[in-house]
Every structure is written in C-alpha cells, then in structure tokens.
Amino acid sequence: MTNSIEVKDLTLNFGAVSVLKNMNLNVAEGEFVVLLGPSGCGKSTLLNCLAGLLEITDGQIFIKGKNVTWAEPSARGIGMVFQSYALYPQMTVRGNLSFGLKNARVPRDQIEAKVARAAEILQIGPLLHRKPAALSGGQRQRVAIGRALVRDVDVFLFDEPLSNLDAKLRSELRVEIKRLHAKLGNTMVYVTHDQIEALTLADRIAVMRGGIIQQLAAPQEIYNRPANLFVAGFIGSPSMNFLHGATVDGGQAFRLGDLHLSLAGYEGGMIGTRDKVILGLRPEHLVVQDQAEPGVTIPAVVELDEPMGADSLVWLQAAGTQMSVRVPVERRMAPGTPVHLRVDMAKASLFDAATEARV
Amino acid sequence: MADATLNTPARSITEARGTKPKRALSGRNIMIYGTLIVFSLYYLLPLWVMVMTSLKGMPEIRMGNIFAPPVEITFEPWVKAWSQACTGLNCDGLSRGFWNSVQILIPSVILSIVVASVNGYALTFWKFKGSDIFFTILIFGAFIPYQVMLYPIVILLREMGLYGSLWGLVLVHTIFGMPILTLLFRNYFSTIPEELFKAARVDGAGFWAIYAKILMPMSLPIFVVAIILQVTGIWNDFLFGVVYTRPDLYPMTVQLNNIVNSVQGVKEYNVNMAATLLTGLVPLFIYFVSGKLFVRGIAAGAVKG
Amino acid sequence: MALRRPNPLFRNLAAKAAAVPMILATLVVFLGGTIWTVVHSFTNSRLLPRFNWVGFDQYDRLWESTRWIVSIQNLMIYGSLSLVFSVGIGLLLAILMDQKIRYEDTFRTIMLYPFALSFIVTGLVWQWILNPDFGIQSIVRGLGWESFTFNPLHDPQLVLYGLLIAGLWQGTGFVMCLMLAGLRGIDEDIWKASRVDGIPAWKTYLLIVLPMMRPVFITTLVIVAAGIIKLYDLVVAQTSGGPGNASQVPAMYVYDYMFQAQNLGQGFAASTMMLLSVLIVLIPWAYLEFGGRKHG
Numbered sequence: 001m002t003n004s005i006e007v008k009d010l011t012l013n014f015g016a017v018s019v020l021k022n023m024n025l026n027v028a029e030g031e032f033v034v035l036l037g038p039s040g041c042g043k044s045t046l047l048n049c050l051a052g053l054l055e056i057t058d059g060q061i062f063i064k065g066k067n068v069t070w071a072e073p074s075a076r077g078i079g080m081v082f083q084s085y086a087l088y089p090q091m092t093v094r095g096n097l098s099f100g101l102k103n104a105r106v107p108r109d110q111i112e113a114k115v116a117r118a119a120e121i122l123q124i125g126p127l128l129h130r131k132p133a134a135l136s137g138g139q140r141q142r143v144a145i146g147r148a149l150v151r152d153v154d155v156f157l158f159d160e161p162l163s164n165l166d167a168k169l170r171s172e173l174r175v176e177i178k179r180l181h182a183k184l185g186n187t188m189v190y191v192t193h194d195q196i197e198a199l200t201l202a203d204r205i206a207v208m209r210g211g212i213i214q215q216l217a218a219p220q221e222i223y224n225r226p227a228n229l230f231v232a233g234f235i236g237s238p239s240m241n242f243l244h245g246a247t248v249d250g251g252q253a254f255r256l257g258d259l260h261l262s263l264a265g266y267e268g269g270m271i272g273t274r275d276k277v278i279l280g281l282r283p284e285h286l287v288v289q290d291q292a293e294p295g296v297t298i299p300a301v302v303e304l305d306e307p308m309g310a311d312s313l314v315w316l317q318a319a320g321t322q323m324s325v326r327v328p329v330e331r332r333m334a335p336g337t338p339v340h341l342r343v344d345m346a347k348a349s350l351f352d353a354a355t356e357a358r359v
Numbered sequence: 360m361a362d363a364t365l366n367t368p369a370r371s372i373t374e375a376r377g378t379k380p381k382r383a384l385s386g387r388n389i390m391i392y393g394t395l396i397v398f399s400l401y402y403l404l405p406l407w408v409m410v411m412t413s414l415k416g417m418p419e420i421r422m423g424n425i426f427a428p429p430v431e432i433t434f435e436p437w438v439k440a441w442s443q444a445c446t447g448l449n450c451d452g453l454s455r456g457f458w459n460s461v462q463i464l465i466p467s468v469i470l471s472i473v474v475a476s477v478n479g480y481a482l483t484f485w486k487f488k489g490s491d492i493f494f495t496i497l498i499f500g501a502f503i504p505y506q507v508m509l510y511p512i513v514i515l516l517r518e519m520g521l522y523g524s525l526w527g528l529v530l531v532h533t534i535f536g537m538p539i540l541t542l543l544f545r546n547y548f549s550t551i552p553e554e555l556f557k558a559a560r561v562d563g564a565g566f567w568a569i570y571a572k573i574l575m576p577m578s579l580p581i582f583v584v585a586i587i588l589q590v591t592g593i594w595n596d597f598l599f600g601v602v603y604t605r606p607d608l609y610p611m612t613v614q615l616n617n618i619v620n621s622v623q624g625v626k627e628y629n630v631n632m633a634a635t636l637l638t639g640l641v642p643l644f645i646y647f648v649s650g651k652l653f654v655r656g657i658a659a660g661a662v663k664g
Numbered sequence: 665m666a667l668r669r670p671n672p673l674f675r676n677l678a679a680k681a682a683a684v685p686m687i688l689a690t691l692v693v694f695l696g697g698t699i700w701t702v703v704h705s706f707t708n709s710r711l712l713p714r715f716n717w718v719g720f721d722q723y724d725r726l727w728e729s730t731r732w733i734v735s736i737q738n739l740m741i742y743g744s745l746s747l748v749f750s751v752g753i754g755l756l757l758a759i760l761m762d763q764k765i766r767y768e769d770t771f772r773t774i775m776l777y778p779f780a781l782s783f784i785v786t787g788l789v790w791q792w793i794l795n796p797d798f799g800i801q802s803i804v805r806g807l808g809w810e811s812f813t814f815n816p817l818h819d820p821q822l823v824l825y826g827l828l829i830a831g832l833w834q835g836t837g838f839v840m841c842l843m844l845a846g847l848r849g850i851d852e853d854i855w856k857a858s859r860v861d862g863i864p865a866w867k868t869y870l871l872i873v874l875p876m877m878r879p880v881f882i883t884t885l886v887i888v889a890a891g892i893i894k895l896y897d898l899v900v901a902q903t904s905g906g907p908g909n910a911s912q913v914p915a916m917y918v919y920d921y922m923f924q925a926q927n928l929g930q931g932f933a934a935s936t937m938m939l940l941s942v943l944i945v946l947i948p949w950a951y952l953e954f955g956g957r958k959h960g
Contacts, residue, residue, distance in 0.1 A: 051557070051561060052560075053561075072560075073563075074562065075563075079561065082558060084555075086554035086555045087558075088558075088577075090576040099562050099564070099572075100561070100562030103562055151562075
C-alpha cells in the first residue's frame, strides 16, 4: 500500500513555544486516521499544517508522493471540514459548493455535474438554493462535507466536525461519515477530542499530547494495550484504575502493601523486579465476587453505585485508593459491603512509574 | 481599547430594558420626563432659532424676537447665502464651498474606506511580523494632536506637488481617517470566524478574492457605519481645509466661517443662519437617515477624540 | 510545486503590499511627522524650517508669552468644566433614558443631533443666540427686565462659559450615548439580585452599577479630554479668540504662529506642549487599560 500522507520530522514553533516536535506520521491510501488528544495537544495544529494553513518551521509533508511542504492549501489535493462549518453566509448552498471550483476555473458544466453528484451523495439536493442561515446544524455540516467532496480531492481533513452538534445528531452524522468513507474510499484525517468518535471511526488512532504522538495504533490496540500511562488514562470512561506498587520475585508478582497479585498471564515484555510500577486495570475488566482468591483478587469496600442504564458503575475503596468497577445493572450494592475484585491479568497494563511507559 | 463601548453591550444602546411601563402620572415620571424635556429644549433651541432666523427679513430681525416665528416668510436669505454671500474674497456664496466639499468628500470617503478596510483585513487575517506594532502606533496616532503633524504634512504635500490641491486634502483625510477606520474594520473582521477564512483558502481564494468575494459581502453594515462616520467627519472638517487648500478650493465649513465672521459690510443675520443651516444639512441628513447606525458608528468610533 | 522554503519576505506578498499605505502613514506621518516637529521645536525656524539648534529658547519664549499663558489657563478652566459637566449631564441623561421611558428614540435623536454638526456650525449658532442685541439678553430685556445682562461673548470674564454652553450642546449627547451603552452593558442579573435584596435603585446605581462602569468612565474621560486639547474650530467660529485674547486656546496659538506670524519655531514648541499634555492624559490611561490587565 502506498502512503497517501507522509509527514517527515515536522516541527512547528510559535516564537519560543514548540507546538509540534519532530513528528513523523504515515497515512496509507484510503486509511481513516483519527488525531485524538486533550485541547492544546497540537492535533488541530497538525491538521492545519497538513492543509497548508500554517507554515511549518521544519520538516517535510508529502501528499500522494508529492512534496507539498510549501504548496498553497488549494494546491495540495485536500478538502477540509471545519468545526464551525465555515459556510460562506452570503452564498447559497450551491454557491458554497462551487466556490472552490470557480476559483480553480473549472468549466461551468463540470461544476454543475460535480455539485449535483455531491448533493446526491449527501442528500442535500433540495437545499441547493438556500442560504446557510436557513439550514439546521446537521444540514450545514453536510454542506461543509460537500464542499470538500466536489473538489475530487485525495485527502479529507476533518477538524472536530461534530463538536458543535447535539448528542443525537452527532451520533447520526458519525455513522454517516463512516458510511461516506466506506463508499468513497478517500484518505481521511480526523481531529477530535471525543474518544467515542475516535474508537468508532478510526482505522488507526494517533493519541497526542504536548505536540508528540504518544501512540499510533488500531483502536483495539490503543484500548487494550496503551503504550503509556497517558494513553491509558486518556482512553476509556471512566478512567482506568491505577495502583502504585512494585514488582517482586523477579517479576512474578505485583505488591502493594499487603496486596499480592500474581502477574501470570500478563502480556508484555520482561517485567523483572522494579521498585515503582503502576498497575492499570480497566473498570470493565474487573469482576466483583464475594470470595477472596489469593493472588488474584483485591479486597474492597463499596462506597456508592451509579446505575447508568445499561450497566452500573460501582465506586469502591481498595488497596488504599478509590477504584471503579463496571457491573451489570441488576447487581445493586449497598455502601459498606465488603467484596473482592477479581483481576484478569491478560487485560491489565503495567507501567514503569519513572518512564510512564508500558512494561 | 475601550472595551465597554467597542464591544457589543449585553443590550444595545437602542434597546430598552424589560417591558414598556404602564402610563402613570407619578411624581417620579414627572421628574424624569420633566428633566428630559427641559434638556430637549436646550438641544432643540438652536435648530429652531436657525430655521426661524433664516426665514425672516432683516427688518423683522431688528424689530423682533429671535425665538419668534417669522411674520412674513422669505426664502431670500437662503438664495443669497447660496449664491451671493461674500467671504471677503468673492461674493458667489456658499455654492462654491458646497461643490468644493462634495469634490473633497467623495474621493476622501471612498479612498479612506478602501485603504482602511484592506488594512483591517490584513491585520486580522494576514498578520505578518511587526503588523501589530504598526497597528499600535496607528491607534496612538489617533490621539496625537493634529497640530503636531500639520507642518510636516505641508512639507510632504509640497514635495509631492499636492499642496493646495483637492487631492492633497483627500490624502490628508485618508491618512487621518486611517486609525479609527482601521480599528473599526479590524474589530469587525475579528468577529468573523477564522475558519471561514481558512475554508476560503482551501477553496483556492487568494488575498483579494477573499476580501472581495467573502468578506465584503458579509460586512456591509460596517461599511455603512464607516461611510456615516467619514461623511460627517470630513464634511465637518475645518482645520485641514484651511491649512491644506487654497482659498478658491476652501470646503464649505471654511467658507461659512469666512462669510459669517467677515468684518466687511452690514451683518445679515438671516443670511448667516441660512448659510449655517445649509452647511449643516448634509450631516443632518445623514444623521436622520442613518438613525441607529449613526449611534453604532459613534460608539465604535469612540476613540476618534 | 514549491519544493524550497519561500523567502519569508515574499510570503503573503499581497497582504504586505496592501499594508504599505498603513506602514507609510504610521512611519512617515504619525511617527516621522511628530518627531520632526519635536526636533524642530528646538530650532529658530521662522518663515521656513531651518536646522539651527537653539536649545530651549522657543520654550522659554513660549512660557513668557502672556497669550500662551492665557491659552493654557483657558484650556484648563474650560477643560475641567467641560469634563465635569459633560460627564455629569451625560450620566444623568443616560440614567433617565434607562428608566424604561416612552419615546426613548425621539429623546435620543434630539440629544444626539448636535453631535452630527460641525463645531463651526455650533459656534455660529450660539454666537447668534448669545448676541447681546438680538439674542437672549435683548429678549429678557424686552420682557421688561431692563437691567438684565447676559453677554458672555463680549465679556472677558464670561467668554469661556459662552463657549462651554455651545460645547456642551454639541457633545453631551455623545457622552450620554457612551454612558447608556455602559449602563446597558451591565448584566441584568445584577439588577434582579439587588431587587431581591431590596436595595433601592439609587443605591444600586451608586454602589454597584457606577463602580462597574469604571472602564466606560475612563474611556469617556480620555475621549473628551483628548477632544478638549484639540479645541480649535469652536473658538474660531464663536469668538475668534476674543474679546482681546480672553478666549485664546493653544491650538489657535499654534496655527497663528505657524501660518500667520511666520514664526515656525514658536508653533512647533507650542504644538509639542500640546503633544505633551495629550501624553499626560494618555499614558496613565494606557497603563490602566493595558498595564493593569496583566495583573488581573
């Protein structure tokens, strides 16, 4: 597979502030890559660099094998969809869709055809004569996608396109974008801070922090085997439980005070004896049971439970810290009840406390 | 700068709070409306006096009361003010000044608004190294007393061969309109989402295409505000007109002052007031036609000083 | 396709080209012109500017001139009265206008129309109304009060008040609009909260609303003050600086020395003093507005 986008050693500084640090990223032809991270992590900045809306300090960008590092945005073969839709308010939907083509001096009959095709794909045909002010949020975002669609570009760039929509519309359009990607097969780079969007849409997710890609992998890999403490904490809701302890017996077991957990079954590299490690356990990978099993369970006391419809979240006091566990909603638990949490080491993550990297 | 006036207030100046009150002749209302009416009389009085005086003949003025309406209405003073009044140099009335002002006004308004709107646009969306420094100097320029720059500009215009000409004055109005208008446009443009500008760039529009096809059509109200500001400001100018033009090119305000304060001949107060009214008609027309946009313009142009 | 980094100088060339007028205006006129005038105020230029350094001679002469001293005194008296009254009247009118009154638009239109008129028109109208032979004085006398005297434009003691009446007529509507914008910019929940707390309206204004309007007051004061320092047209039209020198102002002194008396050096020195006084108003304000913001 050829690379659709290739970013080589990209660095971006705003004055003395380093925003993107020596970044490398390859996106395959037809791949859907999501840039995910908290605000200020540089994900939107990276997207703007790809689009040519920000001038980079150092490095190179290739799109479809062409060096576009210093090319104008319109010459890069990209289309972009923005959070605020960014529709031209004084133009009709038709005007919005054809503006880019007119600038590129595409003949009128071709413009007509392209607009008609985009309108059909996005089902906005009846709206073509309207102005953006007369459209709903969802319709506006469809038009914004259409604007990228008409230009027959290789790469779609999405900058938090669904953040301005309400929850219901957001999930609807999410599905629609996924369908569009399946249908068109274009390369798509999608920026979001919403992990559900990332997990549902992406072929691969790039989790970013401080201008650095922390992990670039398929959604399941990111979820199950986070590369470091930050990715582990950022992905998953509620957040992963972290236990600060040590590994003993040459890496055979995890110890935290009186608590001993066997590390047998842990999928990772050489553990060895380490003074300070962090054991990460997802709330949905813990099982509540009444009996203790030495080396496998953690004793805990229920603090409160939050029924959430499909399941229920239980907050407990265990191993000197607060932990959360996801349980079936029928299982109500009274505060103060002593229970035991069974750990599935195959799904656990172990991090070195000093480097924060996965062991 | 000037947050409270430049940023849109929670409610606009022209929008009252809450529901309209019930009719009541309470002591409080008498006080409120009484005070407002007394002040209104103060504001209206000069307009009344101007109109009444300008419609009277001189004998009636000498006899009577300046507040009283004319017994016999005459338009003679208006005709005389327009075409015969003497400035000390010539006696062809205010019409010459009027046409001079029109000739100064039209290019000045167009040029100053084009330059300033492009400036504001460049400062909002196409920042370059040092652009903010220039803008800061420009804004402080709005506060520098004109007197400090009067003479250097005389030299500049003379070097350019424009001193004493209408175009020299047009240039001066363009320069001195720049700080406030640039601020006006920059503030307005910065309320336009940057993503719109980015989208246009992705769509292949360049500097001028974005300005002409995206920004201008979106910003018509602020252009109207700028036009109001400039038409009244330039029409009312006196100092620049007197310093940078020759007597035969003097704008209407300068002509008016020369007619009224001319020491020669018998004072014709009715002609003077007709001339004064004539000079005030253009800005008054703009004011009454533009209504709330005028209010918005002066609030936005509050730093003009 | 551009493979190499373009020269940053030519980046966004159209934007830079479009900014050339602004750059020229700031550098040549605002900055260059100001510096040129300040520098030449230390020369003995007369009919033409010459670079003949005389130190502070022009300033010594300036401050020995009675006319200049009178101008400065006039400006201070007129300025302080004008500030107090325009802010006072403007605020009063704004508060009255904010009482959910009927015909608000009409009142505003009446109060603001003088602001659309030039100082020349303003000065000439009030010159006529205050004319002793036909104006207010003669009318009151005509009503039977034969000894009534109100002739400010011909009385050196009162001439400034004659100017003040005209200046306030022209400018208070504008101040009212700024104040009204300030009042209406205040969160309406403040009013609801004070009503729930049972605080009377006048107390709410005095203790809560007016302190919250501090930025509006500062802005208004700066605008009005900067306008007062430039005061020129109004005096030219209404009194021509008379009677005698009784209503001279600095801007007039500058104009006369630069363009009439052919004593450029004096004009430059006087205009430099005007610049200085604007800076005295401006720098504390800029400090409050911009310096203070950094500290929260």
